[in-house]
Amino acid sequence: xxxxxxxxxxxxxxxxxxxxxxxxxxxxxxxxxxxxxxxxxxxxxxxxxxxxxxxxxxxxxxxxxxxxxxxxxxxxxxxxxxxxxxxxxxxxxxxxxxxxxxxxxxxxxxxxxxxxxxxxxxxxxxxxxxxxxxxxxxxxxxxxxxxxxxxxxxxxxxxxxxxxxxxxxxxxxxxxxxxxxxxxxxxxxxxxxxxxxxxxxxxxxxxxxxxxxxxxxxxxxxxxxxxxxxxxxxxxxxxxxxxxxxxxxxxxxxxxxxxxxxxxxxxxxxxxxxxxxxxxxxxxxxxxxxxxxxxxxxxxxxxxxxxxxxxxxxxxxxxxxxxxxxxxxxxxxxxxxxxxxxxxxxxxxxxxxxxxxxxxxxxxxxxxxxxxxxxxxxxxxxxxxxxxxxxxxxxxxxxxxxxxxxxxxxxxxxxxxxxxxxxxxxxxxxxxxxxxxxxxxxxxxxxxxxxxxxxxxxxxxxxxxxxxxxxxxxxxxxxxxxxxxxxxxxxxxx
Numbered sequence: 396x397x398x399x400x401x402x403x404x405x406x407x408x409x410x411x412x413x414x415x416x417x418x419x420x421x422x423x424x425x426x427x428x429x430x431x432x433x434x435x436x437x438x439x440x441x442x443x444x445x446x447x448x449x450x451x452x453x454x455x456x457x458x459x460x461x462x463x464x465x466x467x468x469x470x471x472x473x474x475x476x477x478x479x480x481x482x483x484x485x486x487x488x489x490x491x492x493x494x495x496x497x498x499x500x501x502x503x504x505x506x507x508x509x510x511x512x513x514x515x516x517x518x519x520x521x522x523x524x525x526x527x528x529x530x531x532x533x534x535x536x537x538x539x540x541x542x543x544x545x546x547x548x549x550x551x552x553x554x555x556x557x558x559x560x561x562x563x564x565x566x567x568x569x570x571x572x573x574x575x576x577x578x579x580x581x582x583x584x585x586x587x588x589x590x591x592x593x594x595x596x597x598x599x600x601x602x603x604x605x606x607x608x609x610x611x612x613x614x615x616x617x618x619x620x621x622x623x624x625x626x627x628x629x630x631x632x633x634x635x636x637x638x639x640x641x642x643x644x645x646x647x648x649x650x651x652x653x654x655x656x657x658x659x660x661x662x663x664x665x666x667x668x669x670x671x672x673x674x675x676x677x678x679x680x681x682x683x684x685x686x687x688x689x690x691x692x693x694x695x696x697x698x699x700x701x702x703x704x705x706x707x708x709x710x711x712x713x714x715x716x717x718x719x720x721x722x723x724x725x726x727x728x729x730x731x732x733x734x735x736x737x738x739x740x741x742x743x744x745x746x747x748x749x750x751x752x753x754x755x756x757x758x759x760x761x762x763x764x765x766x767x768x769x770x771x772x773x774x775x776x777x778x779x780x781x782x783x784x785x786x787x788x789x790x791x792x793x794x795x796x797x798x799x800x801x802x803x804x805x806x807x808x809x810x811x812x813x814x815x816x817x818x819x820x821x822x823x824x825x826x827x828x829x830x831x832x833x834x835x836x837x838x839x840x841x842x843x844x845x846x847x848x849x850x851x852x853x854x855x856x857x858x859x860x861x862x863x864x865x866x867x868x869x870x871x872x873x874x875x876x877x878x879x880x881x882x883x884x885x886x887x888x889x
Contacts, residue, residue: 795821
């Protein structure tokens, strides 16, 4: 007896298999706390962050719009006023150069005479004495800046204190003010400011309303996913995310989640069925080996018969060991544990090795193993697993092909990848059996009398999925009786 620890006799077989496969038993999971499955807190809500982002963008856009409107209205009026004052000041200075003080006084009086709107402001004074010469202002405005030609101040115009925009012009011996009354423009600016304030308030309200609508819409669209995940966390694995039918990003996310949940459900069903399948398929060889060993102990008369019985029991146990090894390989492939062994390879060499291994077996059964392979099929994958998958297909094909029949192994590069095909002249599979082919321990009725464990196609599918491919089963020759079976492995290239 070896030194390896044996499982306790009372331990169920699925538990021992789970330990052999490296599956850990988790402690019973209590119902998740409601806080973990409840909606997120307000400040941690992604919907709130999106809503705040929308409100900020909306507010920035509104501020930019108001700034443009202000620049296009009040700013345009200011620029227009400055341009008119500047042009008037230049014209008066030219008139002074041409006609002197008398011409300048006449020009000011002419402008005041034609000023119907009473907006023009003029003041002409002697530089030294400060004596007023012409204009509609009584005195020089007090408190104006001493530097710079432009300034704003309040002046007494026609007996009223008004805001004025003024331009100072220094001439030899003279001081000249040219300006405009800004009373109407100030009122317009005040109205614009009030409009901006009210518009800003409306912007804030619309931004808050839009933010609330966005957050509500996000919560409404995410609620089906939240409800489904909560139901699944509560143990209802049949729940799926409802689709709105709009085909938007949320529907695509829901479809992806549903595909993932379907895959998880399939794996869970497989896990639940593995224990029953193992117990059913291994019960007979284990019972047979035990019965033979007990019978040998009770009835064997010589050492030779006892040795033959023990050897037969060892052979039965070896068959059981091969089943466990196949389960291990399937588990590794489905879990993606073998991706570390991926390397560039030429699939043609792998297929040629598999054909060489089974060529002698086919000849011994009176069959022909034919190959149709291209010169090269480069790809990246696990060479050992690919060889095992093709070997399983060839083994099944040879096993079910009658004497005189043929088995064809072919491969070709297509527009989407690589296709590896194994076709035989056997009885084929019905549509109902094809739906279950690839499930662990499944064997069609026609294969019950044939040696095997029902794990070959399961390994082939696991290897194909590990490499990003798929497996399909069709009739080799649909019009023929029996139609035979064609198994196609489609793999990505490169």
